[in-house]
Amino acid sequence: MAIVWPFAHYAIRLGLQGLNDGAATGSRLFTRNGPVPNMAVFAHMVVGGLLTLLVSLQLLGSLRARWPRLHHINGYAMFTCAMLAGAGGLAYIALRGTIGGFWMDLGFAIYGTLMIGAAVQTVRNAQRRRIDRHRRWALRLFVLALGSWAYRVHYGIWYALTGGVASNGAFTGAFDLVQNFAFYMPYLLVLEVWFRRPAVQREMSTQTSL
Numbered sequence: 001m002a003i004v005w006p007f008a009h010y011a012i013r014l015g016l017q018g019l020n021d022g023a024a025t026g027s028r029l030f031t032r033n034g035p036v037p038n039m040a041v042f043a044h045m046v047v048g049g050l051l052t053l054l055v056s057l058q059l060l061g062s063l064r065a066r067w068p069r070l071h072h073i074n075g076y077a078m079f080t081c082a083m084l085a086g087a088g089g090l091a092y093i094a095l096r097g098t099i100g101g102f103w104m105d106l107g108f109a110i111y112g113t114l115m116i117g118a119a120v121q122t123v124r125n126a127q128r129r130r131i132d133r134h135r136r137w138a139l140r141l142f143v144l145a146l147g148s149w150a151y152r153v154h155y156g157i158w159y160a161l162t163g164g165v166a167s168n169g170a171f172t173g174a175f176d177l178v179q180n181f182a183f184y185m186p187y188l189l190v191l192e193v194w195f196r197r198p199a200v201q202r203e204m205s206t207q208t209s210l
């Protein structure tokens with residue numbers, strides 16, 4: 001949790017400030033006379049920040065084993081945050097669009113849609129006691145929930161190593177274009193490959209509790 005805390009804290013604080021007085025944040029995400037996109041983007045930061053924290057709690061195997069009720073409550077809290085973060089981000093893209101234009105709109109819109117889909121499937125399969133499927137969707141949701149944090153980590157590392165080659169303030173450089181998808185797609189693909197390993201398939205299919 002410590003590793004994601006600075007970003008989660010930043011997102012929650014900026015979101016709360018924005019909901020309170022968007023203009024005062026000085027953020028370019030604030031839209032003058034645009035209460036709906038403002039509400040969408042700043043609220044999505046608050047719930048997104050909470051989601052980033054909750055996911056690290058949910059990943060603790062000991063939590064599920066020792067306090068299954070807490071695992072369920074945290075799971076529903078994650079579901080709510082993921083739905084709202086996804087919906088808020090998508091609404092902002094539809095109403096105002098991202099700074100990076102078409103490719104950023106597309107990358108982030110796919111991200112939000114996948115997050116909503118993964119949250120729904122995780123809960124749906126848990127309620128139907130399809131444990132194997134529940135686990136797979138939950139892991140996809142974890143990857144997506146940590147995606148926004150990974151996005152900032154990628155930028156941090158890239159700027160530290162190269163000083164920002166192929167990246168610019170309009171987010172239209174080659175690195176920026178790749179990043180529109182690279183903060184979640186490769187991780188989801190690695191996860192899908194991992195799911196197909198015989199040992200993982202065996203282990204997943206023998207799980208009997210959520």
Ligand code: HEM
Pocket residue numbers: 008010011014029044045047048049050051052085086088089090092093097098099100108109111112113115144145146147148149
């Ligand atoms: C894991 C949860 C998430 C967190 C913690 C989070 C956090 C943030 C933060 C802090 C910003 C402002 C960045 C800045 O300017 O400093 C932001 C921007 C944005 N986020 Fe999220 N976000 C999350 C999930 C999502 C999802 C699922 C979408 C889906 C569509 C999304 C779409 C956007 C968009 C469109 C912007 C504005 C892009 C721009 O024009 O600069 N976010 N997010």
